[in-house]
Amino acid sequence: MAERLSNREGIKGMANPTRYGIERFAYWVQRLTGLGLLAYLIGHIYETSTIVNGKIAWNQMLELTQTPQGHILLTLVIGMCVFHTANGIRVMLGHGGIGVGKPGQPEYPYKAASLNYKQRLCIWVSIALAALAMMYGASVLFGD
Amino acid sequence: MAVVAAKPSEEPKSNTKITGQTNTITLRISRSNPSEGQESTFAEFQVPVQKWTTVLEAILYVKQNFDHSVAVRYSCRQASCGSCGMKINGRPALACYTKVSELNSNVVTVEPMNNFPIIRDLAVDFKQLISNHKKMKPFIIREDSEVTPESKEFIQTPQDLEKFLQFSYCIKCGLCNSACPTMATDESFIGPQGLAQAYRYVADNRDKGKDERLKVIDDSHGIWRCHFAGSCSHVCPKGVDPAMAIQLLRGYMLGFRK
Ligand code: HEM
Ligand code: SF4
Ligand code: FES
Numbered sequence: 001m002a003e004r005l006s007n008r009e010g011i012k013g014m015a016n017p018t019r020y021g022i023e024r025f026a027y028w029v030q031r032l033t034g035l036g037l038l039a040y041l042i043g044h045i046y047e048t049s050t051i052v053n054g055k056i057a058w059n060q061m062l063e064l065t066q067t068p069q070g071h072i073l074l075t076l077v078i079g080m081c082v083f084h085t086a087n088g089i090r091v092m093l094g095h096g097g098i099g100v101g102k103p104g105q106p107e108y109p110y111k112a113a114s115l116n117y118k119q120r121l122c123i124w125v126s127i128a129l130a131a132l133a134m135m136y137g138a139s140v141l142f143g144d
Numbered sequence: 145m146a147v148v149a150a151k152p153s154e155e156p157k158s159n160t161k162i163t164g165q166t167n168t169i170t171l172r173i174s175r176s177n178p179s180e181g182q183e184s185t186f187a188e189f190q191v192p193v194q195k196w197t198t199v200l201e202a203i204l205y206v207k208q209n210f211d212h213s214v215a216v217r218y219s220c221r222q223a224s225c226g227s228c229g230m231k232i233n234g235r236p237a238l239a240c241y242t243k244v245s246e247l248n249s250n251v252v253t254v255e256p257m258n259n260f261p262i263i264r265d266l267a268v269d270f271k272q273l274i275s276n277h278k279k280m281k282p283f284i285i286r287e288d289s290e291v292t293p294e295s296k297e298f299i300q301t302p303q304d305l306e307k308f309l310q311f312s313y314c315i316k317c318g319l320c321n322s323a324c325p326t327m328a329t330d331e332s333f334i335g336p337q338g339l340a341q342a343y344r345y346v347a348d349n350r351d352k353g354k355d356e357r358l359k360v361i362d363d364s365h366g367i368w369r370c371h372f373a374g375s376c377s378h379v380c381p382k383g384v385d386p387a388m389a390i391q392l393l394r395g396y397m398l399g400f401r402k
Contacts, residue, residue: 006259006260006261006331007256007257007258007259007260007261007262007268008258008259008327008328008329008331009258009259009328009329010328010329011328011329013258013325013328014325014326014328014329015325019234019235019323019375020235020323020373020374020375020378020379021374021375021378023372023373023374023375023378024325024373024374024375024378026373027325027371027372027373027374030371091371091372094372094391095370095372095391095394095395095398096391096394096395096398096400096401097391097392097393097394097395097396097398097400097401098395098400100387100388100391100392101385101388103306103307103308103309103310103311103347103385103388103389103392104306104309104310105306105309105310106310106313106382106383106384106385107383110380110381110382110383111383112374112377112378112380112383112385112387112388113385113388114374114377114385114387114388114391115374115377115378115387119374
């Protein structure tokens with residue numbers, strides 16, 4: 001049957017983090033932060049490459065980035081980086097079959113063992129670490 | 145019947161609580177016939193329900209009393225055949241296994257499952273699911289699998305059995321595939337249902353067909369497309385936990401697990 005009639009959810013459905021629990025939310029944030037970090041990396045290479053144009057160009061770029069908006073952006077990057085790394089380690093271990101529970105006899109109400117408290121705890125710890133790092137980063141960036 | 149006016153404090157907090165008495169809900173059924181070019185619209189029906197009324201029973205009430213043309217697939221009415229998967233108030237679930245009372249809402253909306261072609265109304269096409277399931281070679285592969293008068297049974301310990309038992313409970317309802325974020329965008333993805341079944345046989349120590357199966361799933365639209373978002377396991381009505389099966393299988397393929 002034509003894909004047009006397939007009722008496939010598409011990107012909107014893929015990117016909807018509000019259903020299916022915190023694991024789906026973490027999946028969504030991992031993608032978003034991955035793309036955010038990629039954008040930052042490209043921007044960062046552009047920013048630092050101004051040094052080949054000499055000291056004046058470099059200093060002009062620094063003036064541009066060392067503004068309150070620049071600091072907010074960097075704080076966000078810190079948060080994205082910490083969440084992506086911490087949650088990324090959870091995801092990589094999970095992909096290797098580590099920490100996803102043990103098969104057994106399913107019992108009503110059939111709670112899935114792979115959606116266990118260790119997984120949820122790791123997601124919350126990733127969020128907490130990101131928040132802490134952002135607070136510390138912001139205090140360094142904005143404090144004088 | 146004597147009616148005793150309830151004191152305000154005794155009134156139910158919301159009108160969504162469904163007690164032993166009959167309550168009336170609004171059942172919104174998505175009607176569509178895409179192959180005839182008919183876009184989806186919602187038909188609304190007032191349906192009496194009791195504490196134990198299932199969503200499937202509410203739909204059948206509509207068919208019996210208001211509009212028998214509503215297309216819905218069901219058979220066992222006891223979460224065994226895997227026919228009645230649909231989106232109930234936005235989430236994939238079995239209509240026969242979901243009580244109206246557990247939805248805590250006086251409005252129940254039923255739609256066809258996502259990521260499957262719609263045949264009509266609530267009935268979706270399982271061709272892709274079944275063909276992907278078959279690609280997993282869902283049977284024990286070994287030279288001597290034909291039982292002859294001389295052959296003995298294949299002995300398995302309870303521990304051997306536990307390695308695959310839960311995955312063999314799959315009823316092919318497709319709820320996992322409709323919740324999966326990869327399935328939402330990749331039309332060639334095998335899907336959690338098929339991948340979990342591949343592991344069901346890989347983990348069975350009577351089976352000798354691992355290599356054949358692994359060749360099928362070691363594909364760019366195969367197991368590596370899983371991001372472990374866990375949504376499949378969230379909606380599975382049988383405790384199969386496809387997300388676990390997929391990660392264990394990937395761990396096996398990567399050499400982290402035996
Ligand atoms: C130690 C650091 C990092 C770790 C442990 C890590 C881990 C991961 C993992 C496990 C995934 C796959 C998630 C999934 O399967 O859904 C992923 C996705 C991704 N990462 Fe990273 N990553 C790191 C750093 C970075 C950096 C620095 C960038 C950007 C330059 C980046 C960009 C991405 C992108 C674009 C994706 C794709 C998102 C997706 O497909 O869901 N990552 N990362
Ligand atoms: S794994 Fe669960 S949700 Fe998926 S088809 Fe089988 S029974 Fe249905
Ligand atoms: S009718 Fe068989 S699973 Fe619902």
